Amino acid sequence: MSEDQIVVQLNPDVPPTGSDLGVVNAARRSFGKRSEWDVFSKGEVYGDGTLVEYGQLKKKDKRLLEFLARGMTADDFEEFLLDTHDSFHLREEYVNKLWQWRNTPTHDTPFNHGFFSFEVKAPIFVRAQLVKHEYLILSEFSRRYITDDVEFYEPDVWRKAADNKKQGSSSDSVKGQELWSSLVNQNNKDQLLLYTGLIKQGVAPEQARMVLPQSLMTAWTWSGTLGAFANMCKLRLHPEAQYEARLVAQKVYEELKKQFPVSARLLVEGVV
Numbered sequence: 001m002s003e004d005q006i007v008v009q010l011n012p013d014v015p016p017t018g019s020d021l022g023v024v025n026a027a028r029r030s031f032g033k034r035s036e037w038d039v040f041s042k043g044e045v046y047g048d049g050t051l052v053e054y055g056q057l058k059k060k061d062k063r064l065l066e067f068l069a070r071g072m073t074a075d076d077f078e079e080f081l082l083d084t085h086d087s088f089h090l091r092e093e094y095v096n097k098l099w100q101w102r103n104t105p106t107h108d109t110p111f112n113h114g115f116f117s118f119e120v121k122a123p124i125f126v127r128a129q130l131v132k133h134e135y136l137i138l139s140e141f142s143r144r145y146i147t148d149d150v151e152f153y154e155p156d157v158w159r160k161a162a163d164n165k166k167q168g169s170s171s172d173s174v175k176g177q178e179l180w181s182s183l184v185n186q187n188n189k190d191q192l193l194l195y196t197g198l199i200k201q202g203v204a205p206e207q208a209r210m211v212l213p214q215s216l217m218t219a220w221t222w223s224g225t226l227g228a229f230a231n232m233c234k235l236r237l238h239p240e241a242q243y244e245a246r247l248v249a250q251k252v253y254e255e256l257k258k259q260f261p262v263s264a265r266l267l268v269e270g271v272v
Contacts, residue, residue: 002156006126006244008251011117011221016255018114018226020262024061026110027068035061057262068107069266111263114226118252123153125214126244133232136224143209147199151217152188154181159243168242188213226260230267237268 010016025034037055057065122130131138158180159169174180191211198208229252235241236249256264 002154002244003247005121005123005151005153005217006247006251007119007121008248008255009119010255011119011223014115014117014223016114016116016259018259019055020057020065020260021055021061022113023068023110023226023260023263024057024064026113027064027107062262065262065266066271068110069263070271071107108227111227111230111267112225114260114263115223116226116229116252116255116259117221117223118255119219120222120248121217121219122244122248123214124216124218126242126248127218127220128214129242129245130222130232130236130248133228133235135228136222136232138220138222140220141218143212144206147205147208150192150195150212152185152192152213153215153217153244154185155244164240168240184215188215226256226263227267229256230264233268 021035021037028034035058038058039055120127127140157173158177160172160174162168162170191213194211195208198211199205233249233253233256236245237253241249253264253268256268
């Protein structure tokens with residue numbers, strides 16, 4: 001049930017904008033130049049007989065996106081890898097090369113002209129993690145004004161804590177799954193009963209909401225650029241990220257790839 005409870009969809013009022021070609025031309029703006037799609041036709045037609053054409057980047061434009069995403073030309077990157085490999089046993093030289101890599105100027109501005117807006121539904125503890133990401137605007141459903149439609153997140157599995165403290169949980173589950181689910185569900189019912197009792201007694205919703213648990217489902221509109229969302233996905237799709245946060249990030253990433261099939265993959269998965 002847990003995966004079905006977490007919902008990520010495009011905001012129907014704000015469609016995505018931008019394209020891989022738009023990123024290319026934003027980068028070429030500095031030189032007063034523009035590029036065009038390398039267009040080819042699949043020969044497919046819609047019901048009205050319209051020919052469907054598919055835009056594809058020219059090779060030079062794809063290389064430009066790789067450079068922007070990597071921060072280095074392909075030749076510089078290969079040279080860096082060779083240098084670090086040769087100096088692997090020379091600690092000081094290796095560290096210097098590593099800092100050179102870390103201090104390479106980024107070229108991510110062109111990726112921030114594309115825009116996305118999502119409608120997300122997830123538990124409060126997931127929203128608390130995702131709201132930490134910079135440059136993403138969030139407008140949330142508020143229980144200061146809405147007191148009904150209370151829903152709690154119900155995980156399918158209670159996961160064991162990870163041995164590595166930097167990782168929240170392992171892939172193993174604890175014993176007594178049904179017992180823990182039953183106890184947590186009863187706790188949610190008790191907290192909901194207390195909450196509704198406070199509301200009926202005239203307590204202000206902004207105070208009454210404090211008794212509701214972190215498993216409470218919430219909803220928000222989440223907007224930002226391709227670059228900002230790609231950075232979120234890169235971090236939250238990591239295997240050590242919380243499972244529920246990965247669910248949100250994966251659904252966002254699928255939409256990014258539809259609009260920016262080249263740029264999104266380069267930013268999130270890296271240049272190979």
